[in-house]
Amino acid sequence: MAAASVQTPPARTDWAEDSEPDLATVLPPPQVTKNKDGTETIVTFFINEDGKKAKRTQRIRRTIVKKKENPRVAERRAWPKMGPEAGKPAGPRSDTTTLGENIIFRPVMGFKSGQQQEKAPEEDKKADALKKMQIKCRICSGDHFTTKCPFKDTMAPEGEAGSAAVDMDGGMGGGGEDAGGLGVGSSSYVPPHLRGKTGSGTGERMGGRERDDLATLRVTNVSEFAEEEDLRQMFERYGRVTRVFLAKDRDTGRAKGFAFVSYADRSDAARACEKMDGYGFGHLILRVEFAKKSTT
Amino acid sequence: MRPILLQGHERALTQVKFSKEGDLIFSVSKDHLVCAWYSANGERFGAYKGHQGALWTVDVDPSTTLLATGAADSTMRLWEVRTGKLLKTWDYPTAVKRVEFSEDGKQLLALTEKRTGHLSNIYVYDINPDPEASQTEEPSLRITVDELPRVTVAGISCLSKYIVTGHEDGSISQWDAKTGELIHTAFSHDENQLVSDLQWSADRTYFITSSKDKTAKLHDTSSLEVLKTYVADTPLNSAAITPEPTQYVILGGGQAAMDVTTTSARQGKFEARFYHKVFEEEIGRVRGHFGPLNYVAVSPTGHCYCSGGEDGYVRVHHFDPPYFDFKFEVEREREQGLRF
Amino acid sequence: MAPSFEQLDPEDDYDGEEEIDFSDLREQYEVRMEEGLDTFIVIDGLPKVTPSQKDKLVKFLLRKLTSVGRTKEENVFMPMNEAGEESEGFAFVEYESPAQAAAAVKALHGTALDKRHTIAVNKLTDIERYGREGRIEETYNPPQIAAFEEKEHLRWWLGDAEGRDQFVMYRGDNVGVFWNESAGAPEQVVDRMHWTESFVQWSPKGTYLTSMHTQGVQLWGGPNWSRHKRFMHPGVNLVDFSPDERFITTWSHRPMEVEEGNPVLSLEEDGKNYIIWDVATAKPIRSFVTLDLPGPTQDEEGNPIKKKIQWPAFKWSSDAKYVARMTQGQGISVYELPRMNLMDKQSIKIEGVMDFEWCPAPPQRDNIREYEQLLCYWTPEMGSNPAKVGLMSIPTKNIVRTRNLFNVSDAKLHWQSESAFVCVKVDRHSKSKKTTGTNLEIFRVREKGVPVEVVDNIPNTVINFAWEPKGDRFILITAGEVTQGVAVPPKTSVSFYCPEKVKGNAVGNFKLIRTVDKKNNNAIHWSPAGRFVVVATVLNQQSFDLDFWDFDFEGERDEKDKDLTANLQLMGTADHYGVTDIDWDPSGRFVATSASVWKHRMENGYHLYNFSGTLLREEPIEAFKQWSWRPRPERLLSKEEMKNVRKNLREYSRQFEEIDQAKKSSANKAVVEERRRQLEEWLAWRERTQADLLEERRELGLPDLSEEREALVVDEAEGEKVVEEMFEEILEEHEEVVE
Incomplete structure (x- = not known):
């Protein structure tokens, strides 16, 4: 039932400790490879601005710099490393230390949060590379994002069903583009948020709200007095919930016993699935699993 | 500036602290681990193993010899920084949420959590700076907080005169550090918006508190008067004061469950926000965390700062010259005026 | 047998009103x-x-x-x-x-x-x-003439020193008028609750703001926004002004019921739907009944079919000397103002007429010196007669030009803003009656004989067409076939046309500059001064893009465009989620895009862009209903004067820039003062506390600096040591999204 990308965290103790969902568990650790010219290639995984898992590949060279320091500091520098670092060679280890993307941080008067954080010039190359990103719809392989596919509602992708009502209030903001199937297809489509815009574009795209049906869970054995809000709050712990559909009896308004919860991110859904399955709610124990495409 | 990402933890970070010279960073996380890093290049120095619950807090003494940690396993432990050796364990009925050395390193404060059946307690111990020496079991002061709401943060003021606490109802209280008597309570933050952090200025004569009410406030230590207020648009988890000559404060926070009412297309507000300490105006933000910032700390040298995030990363930033050169027009004016 | 339900005569409908006995009330209140x-x-x-x-x-x-x-x-x-x-x-x-x-x-x-x-x-x-005796005074008393009251200056807003434009926003129950401050927050002029009941509308020259109420229409204006005029038309739904603001047409879908003794309306108006009023006196000139469009009024089940009313039904000539209404299929009735008498006492018979349009500006036909106004109309195929488009001169009723068309399924008339051209967009169908394509028949009104140029070979249906105001270029949007069973509207293509370059003053033939395919655009909004245009997608849930084009780009011109009179360039694109309306300001500097709650509730509010597509301001506002720029009357400057201003623009702009700077800094003066004070205060406080602390430390016998602060101090004697640190240098890096 659990998706492959979730790692089980070590030695979990008191469940009461957890007050916030953990993002750290989900990403794979960085990978390092040594290159022939003495440099190293490091691949780190992170979640980008749009909430998608992304990887950063860096080629680095290690250099030794001599600095003058406070004598006590110098002394500490000379201490042998201890604990898990004992015996390891000098210098930052790539499994624990990586360099992030260069940020130009300059305090300004009248700072407005709408301004984009400037990236250093070499980052423009990266931005260019992203511009050439090929878009392919997962559903019909057309050159549009999956969410914009005209067949979205008729040909749901790969075995996950989305059912019924759209919850318009769910998950506004940051609706990332679902760039299904990168790298294939030779269209020259440039997604709007990457087109060269004059001035500070807003990019306030709430339309591309994503209801990734791969991240929809079916929750059964739901108490008949349950409400959508209860479910939303329970499941929000694990990530952004874009939609909650609680099946209700039309006449009485009571819950019929099952619900669908859609997440923005599949890994959130996976984590929620794992954690909420077996959760006691009301007088019943919930069953949570990934929603399968209905056979209609 | 290129932030250095420290990836030693598998769970969310709860606190990060610089050594007093700013060369080491100590990080603690819910993964039961305490790590030490060199701030200059992010190289990990080592880790301190022993706690059996999520770590909530850490502090280092002024000489960077002793390290104190508090955890959900209801213990406070004292370690030798250099070797990682566990020197002392104090047991309590509930989790230890804050530990702090006094400015002279001679006293150590521990704050234990309020839980059903147990009240918040503050313990102050006299500490022997010699790592080889044995440490006292009994506190020199114990304050049981029974009439005030749950204590969330605590610290020892300058001259070790007062103990200042922050509470879950947004209030700040001042206690006599010798007698444990409650002197004064100030209702600084919005009602029922808990105080999430309390950090001192370099000389501990004033301090900054952050709260879920989306503001951080600067207080005078002796009067608890609110000197400045910094308004953000997200609940805050932490706030720090940069050491002079820079006059900034850094705030960190963010909401994990997406706040639906905003129209920002960005993924949440996981940024460290910089404000001018005197003019209360926002002057910049630094992005990068993909989870809320749980703690921000500034090196006592003022050359770098680091933030511990819910995402399990510590990000260390060494400032570029523009950061130090930045001045408001009145500051520049004053500078030039003084020259003549 | 007692009457039962089945036996009730359906003719005796239960008309609720009649059943209730009002007689006692009538007795009490009826004027005897x-x-x-x-x-x-x-x-x-x-x-x-x-x-x-x-x-x-x-x-x-x-x-x-x-x-x-x-x-x-x-x-x-x-x-x-x-x-x-x-x-x-x-x-x-x-x-x-x-x-x-x-x-x-x-x-x-x-x-x-x-x-x-x-x-x-x-x-x-x-x-x-x-x-009756006693009712009228026996002696003659001359009527009192009220003393002359100076009325408010109705065009006060044009005198704004900064040349700002005004706009009105209707949100929730509030109607507010604001100055446009480009990037800053708009400066409010006035904001009133319940100013209108349904919508607001500016008069064509911007003099009045019209508000709609159940009892009629009111006009507000002047710097105090006082009510200037009131037109009592109970149940009014729509309002239309003549271009010179001398007359106003109001329409209600309910026929009026005029009681005796109504001070404004007479029995003449009873039962009518339209009233044409004289604005200055607020008196009705003439009233009319709604002409039902031909066709069944009920469908098969006997339900009444709602007919879409064409508005404005009474179309004004450009100088408001005539107003005309078409009786579809029969003819056009032209009335002369100000008396509203039917011109020549009879309507112009045009059998089968489907639509007509006046020219929007006084025409300047070649060699024609006399006064005339032109109207353009078209008739469909009738029997053996082909479809026709005609251009008629009023008041002579001479038909200046006609053109026969074949295989026409529909046509639309588009005049260019200066009446230089009228384009008839003809939807053609093949013999099998399926729509195959569209032609444009462009009447070149200014040329001798009014030649007609045909632009054909336009694939698919043209869903939108717009002339450049004051220019000779146009844009059209075509849409592909609507595929059955697909919920998504077909992709559209946007085509840009301009005349060819020819020698002398003549206007060349129209040529396609470029077509942009695979778009979702469905709306064209030209800047009122021409040259710039926004092509956008409105009222679409999946697409809401705005493309800003420039027709006279001053940069490099493409080789293939060198014979064209335009250099088309896409300046920028923007998005406005859920955009429903787009409006240029009268100066052509700003574009306001709004999402009205009348069309959807998802996110309402407005965005303000400059002409090149840079977003200047956005404000989401709940229950945002309407945005409307205040129109400006025509410029009073002569052509030479305008030329002069352009020539000396550099000097003028220097003045304006100085004003801008002064404005910015004066706003700051207050802030700077405040900051100065704050800094002084802070530094003084710090000095005090530091001094106090030092004193206390010394009293207690402690060193000046606490241990933790001492850590940072490097003793002279100790000196600094050299330390080796290993650093990583990034040579290359890139990022990509992972599936």
Whole structure:
């Protein structure tokens, strides 16, 4: 039932400790490879601005710099490393230390949060590379994002069903583009948020709200007095919930016993699935699993 | 500036602290681990193993010899920084949420959590700076907080005169550090918006508190008067004061469950926000965390700062010259005026 | 048997209103008219006749009287004088109903009987009301003339020193007028709750703001936004101004019910839907009934079919000398203003006419010196006659040009803003009646003989077309076939046209510059000054992009475009989620895009862009309904004066820039003062506390600096040590999204 990308965290103790969902568990650790010219290639995984898992590949060279320091500091520098670092060679280890993307941080008067954080010039190359990103719809392989596919509602992708009502209030903001199937297809489509815009574009795209049906869970054995809000709050712990559909009896308004919860991110859904399955709610124990495409 | 990402933890970070010279960073996380890093290049120095619950807090003494940690396993432990050796364990009925050395390193404060059946307690111990020496079991002061709401943060003021606490109802209280008597309570933050952090200025004569009410406030230590207020648009988890000559404060926070009412297309507000300490105006933000910032700390040298995030990363930033050169027009004016 | 439900005659519909007995209320509140006397009229000015002639006179009168209503000889009472020799010269006539009496008064009053006698006809009740003794003063008192009150300056907003434009926003229950401050927050001029009940509308020259209410329409203006005019039209739905703001048309879908004694409306207006008013006097000039469009009024099940009303139904000529209404399929009625009499006393018969449009500006046809206004109309195929497009000159009614069209399924008329061209977009169908393509028949009005240029080979249906204001270029949007079963609208293509470059002053033939395919755009909004245009997708849930184009880009021109009179360039694109309306400001500097709550509720509010597509401001506002820029009247400067301004622009702009800077810094002065104070305060406090702390430390025998602060101090004696640190240098890096 659990998706492959979730790692089980070590030695979990008191469940009461957890007050916030953990993002750290989900990403794979960085990978390092040594290159022939003495440099190293490091691949780190992170979640980008749009909430998608992304990887950063860096080629680095290690250099030794001599600095003058406070004598006590110098002394500490000379201490042998201890604990898990004992015996390891000098210098930052790539499994624990990586360099992030260069940020130009300059305090300004009248700072407005709408301004984009400037990236250093070499980052423009990266931005260019992203511009050439090929878009392919997962559903019909057309050159549009999956969410914009005209067949979205008729040909749901790969075995996950989305059912019924759209919850318009769910998950506004940051609706990332679902760039299904990168790298294939030779269209020259440039997604709007990457087109060269004059001035500070807003990019306030709430339309591309994503209801990734791969991240929809079916929750059964739901108490008949349950409400959508209860479910939303329970499941929000694990990530952004874009939609909650609680099946209700039309006449009485009571819950019929099952619900669908859609997440923005599949890994959130996976984590929620794992954690909420077996959760006691009301007088019943919930069953949570990934929603399968209905056979209609 | 290129932030250095420290990836030693598998769970969310709860606190990060610089050594007093700013060369080491100590990080603690819910993964039961305490790590030490060199701030200059992010190289990990080592880790301190022993706690059996999520770590909530850490502090280092002024000489960077002793390290104190508090955890959900209801213990406070004292370690030798250099070797990682566990020197002392104090047991309590509930989790230890804050530990702090006094400015002279001679006293150590521990704050234990309020839980059903147990009240918040503050313990102050006299500490022997010699790592080889044995440490006292009994506190020199114990304050049981029974009439005030749950204590969330605590610290020892300058001259070790007062103990200042922050509470879950947004209030700040001042206690006599010798007698444990409650002197004064100030209702600084919005009602029922808990105080999430309390950090001192370099000389501990004033301090900054952050709260879920989306503001951080600067207080005078002796009067608890609110000197400045910094308004953000997200609940805050932490706030720090940069050491002079820079006059900034850094705030960190963010909401994990997406706040639906905003129209920002960005993924949440996981940024460290910089404000001018005197003019209360926002002057910049630094992005990068993909989870809320749980703690921000500034090196006592003022050359770098680091933030511990819910995402399990510590990000260390060494400032570029523009950061130090930045001045408001009145500051520049004053500078030039003084020259003549 | 007792009547049951099934036996109820459907004709006797339960009309709720009638069943309720209002009679007691009526009794209480009804204005008492003289009972039964309102069917009487008094005819005065009759010749005095002898008894023997009386019958003849009565019969003579009856002929006239019965033309307006039903009456009989015995209901005509012509009194004789005391002596019985001759009639008094007046008569009483009783009609069947008061309405007939009123009609008689209207029709016959002031008409001539014969050469020497003109009758005066009045309602008896009127005479009673006005003529009874004591009602009218015996002595003549000259009417008081109110002292001259200076009215407010209606064009005050044009005098804004910064040349800002105003706009009105209707959100929730509030209507507010604001100055546009480009990037900053708009400066509020006025904001009132419940100013209007349905929507607001500016008059064409921006003088008035019109508000709609159940009782009628009100006009507000002047710096105080006082109510200037009121037009009582109960149940009004739509309003339209003449281009010069002298007249206003109001329409209600419910026919009016005018009561007696209505101070503004007379019985003339009873039962009518349209009223044309004179704005200055606020008096109705003429009223009309809605013409039902031909076609069934009920569908198969007997449900009434809602007909879409064409608005404005009364179209004004460019100088408001004429107003015309089309009776679809029959003809066009042209009325002359200000009296609203039907021109030449008859409508222009154009059999089968489907649509017509006046030219929007005085036309300047080659070699034509006399005054004329042009209207363009079209008729479909009828029997063996092909479809026709015609250009008619008013008032001569000469047909200046016609053109035959074949295989026409529909046509739309588009005048260029200066009446230089009128484009007829013709939807053609093949023999099998499927729409195949579109042609544009462009009448070049200014050229001799009004030649018609055809632009054909346009694939698919043209869903939108727009001329450049004051220019000779146009844009059209075509949409592909609607595929069955797909919920998504087909992709559209945007095509840009301009005339070819030719020698001299002539305008060349129209050529396609470029077509952009695979778009979702469905709306074209030109800047009022021309050159810039926003092509956008509105009212679409999945697409909401705005493309900003420049037709005269001053950069490099493409090789293939060198023979064209345009250099088309896409300046920028933007998005506005859920955009429903796009409006340029009258100066052509700004574009406001709004999402109205009348169309959807997802996110409402507005965005403000400059002409090149840079977002200047966005404000989401709940219950945002309407945005409308305040129009400006035509410039008063002559062409030379305008040329002069352009020439000296550099000097003028220097002045303006100085003003801008001064503005920015003066706003800051207050802030700077405040900061200075804050800094002083802070530093003073720090000094004090540091001094206090130092004192206390010394008193306690402690060193000046606490241990933790001491850590940072490097002793001279110790000196600094050299330390080796390993650093990573990034040589290359890139990022990509992972599946």
